[in-house]
Amino acid sequence: MSIGIVGAGISGLHLALRLQQFGVDAALYTAQEPDGIRSGPPLNFVTRFGSTREREKDLGITAWASAAYDNPWMHMRIEGPEGLHFRGELPTPASSVDFRMYLAGLLEEYQQRNGTVVRRTIADGEQLAGLAREHELLVVAAGRGALTGTFPRDPARSPHPAARRHLVGGLFHGVRPPEPAGMTMHMVPGAGEIHAPTYHSFTGQVTVVLVEAVPGGPFAAVAGRDYRDRTDRFAKDALELITTHAPTLRERIDAREFALARPVDLLQGAVVPVVRHGWAHLGGERYALAVGDAWIANDPLTAQGANLGSQLAFQLADLLRAHTGPYDEGFCRTASERMWRTAQPVVDWTNLFIGEPPPQMGALLAAAAADQRVADAFVGGLDRPDAMWQAVRSPEHTDHFIAQARSVRSAV
Incomplete structure (x- = not known):
């Protein structure tokens, strides 16, 4: 069999590496070289939980296994006059590594294991249909750009027509880790959330400061401002916001050192929570399956996107390994519905969390x-x-x- 995988995010890479272990012929299509991934701005701030780390062990991925990257605790605080706070210990420590480093490293690992990597930009459905003629099945794991139009929004599974949070954040020096070490989330009713996990990036240990702003709320002005050419202004605005709304986080910040680690380490945007149709007919006898962000985009509030992407990649690899018939509409429908049974609780939980509590x-x-x-x-x-x-x-x-x-x- 021959499988084409479009996209080198965690879903595409974990799928490619797993199929390689199974002896299944697959080609990975990506528009970026590893160094291009490393040099770009962050697209997300991922925390990989214990189950994902176990799958990495199964893949023989050890580069990020060190306890130096661990986040064993989660600290949560609901801000306000009668706010609540608690901390809990994860059964297995999570790992927080800059995803640009992580994905570039996995792409290089796949190449070193003699995996087939093709540098090609697949910009639209017509190009995708052309690529389908080279493979028995395409798996699309690229969640941004025109390719998502191949998989239209599924309204029955997508209750939010617009983004429920607007995002702005970056990798910062000048923040002392919490005690015990781990991740922190400050929830401000009616305004949004401020995430502050300890993170490992190109400059060593840093702290993510990610503001999730409710549209029209007190955080909206900061989240809506364009900081691309004024990263110093973002540090100033973020510090003022934290001082006003998250005083316990402010206590861990040295204002003299509080600054983005590098100008490129800035993220801005919004995620529209969506579930798209999980498969598409590309003409003739060729079909495409969607996984990862090409299929499901979750708001990052519950930190599930990459972890779900890895889980579904492993599940799909098992289905592809076991399948002996054609990759027709019946196979795609069955595979998508089986994966949906895994994905649905994640989608429902996240949608509940970002709505009215x-x-x-x-x-x-x-x-x-x-x-x-x-x-x-x-x-x-x-x-x-x-x-x-x-x-x-x-x-x-x-x-x-x-x-x-x-x-x-x-x-x-």
Whole structure:
């Protein structure tokens, strides 16, 4: 069989590496060289949870296994006069490495293992259809640009027609890690969130400061300002915003050193949460499957995009390995629906979190602030989005989750 994979994000690379292990012939198409990935601006700030790290072990990827890149704790704070705060320990430490370093390294690893990499820009559906004639099946993992038009929005699975958060952030020096070391998130009702995970980048250990602004809220002016030619202004505005809305984060900042690590280390934009149709007919007997961001774009608030992309890549690799018939409409429909069963809890949980907070969410956060057992169970759910969705989908489910967390820990 011959599989074409379009896109060298985590979904495309994990799929290519896994198929290579299975002895399945695949070609990876990417428009960028590894050095081009490294030199560009960040497109995201990814934290890879324990399950993704286990899949990396299965792939024989060891470059980012060092504990020096670990984030074992999550600190959460709901800001305000009666704010809540708690911290929880992940069952397995997460890893936070600049994704430009990570993806470039995986692309080089695939090449070193004699994987087929083709430098080609696939700019539209017509070019995609032409490429399909060279393979039995195309898998599209490139989530930005014109190719997403090949997979139209699925309105039944996409409740948000517009971005629920506008993003601005960067990699900063001058921020002391929290104690114990890990990630922090400051939630400001009606305004948005400020993420501040410890991160490993080109200049060593830095801190991501990512502002997620609710449109029209108090963070919107900062998120909507163009900082591309005024990165020093972003540091000033971010510090003022943090001073006003996240004073405990401000306590960890040395204002004299607080600055972007490099001018290129700035991210601005917005993510429209969307699920697209998972497969497309490209003419004749050729079809394309969508994975990763080409299929599902989640708001980064719950930190699930890359982790889900890796999980679906492994699931698709298993389906491709086991399949013996043609890659026709029936195969694509079945594969997409099987992967949707994995993806749906992630999508539903994220959509709930970025919408108007339901009462059970407040109850869960209050229980976590009052009881370390609940806090650890909640934070542990970051790597179990299916369980997290079950925990928040209704008040009754939340009550059960809280009671279960308390009983399990108290019995130890």
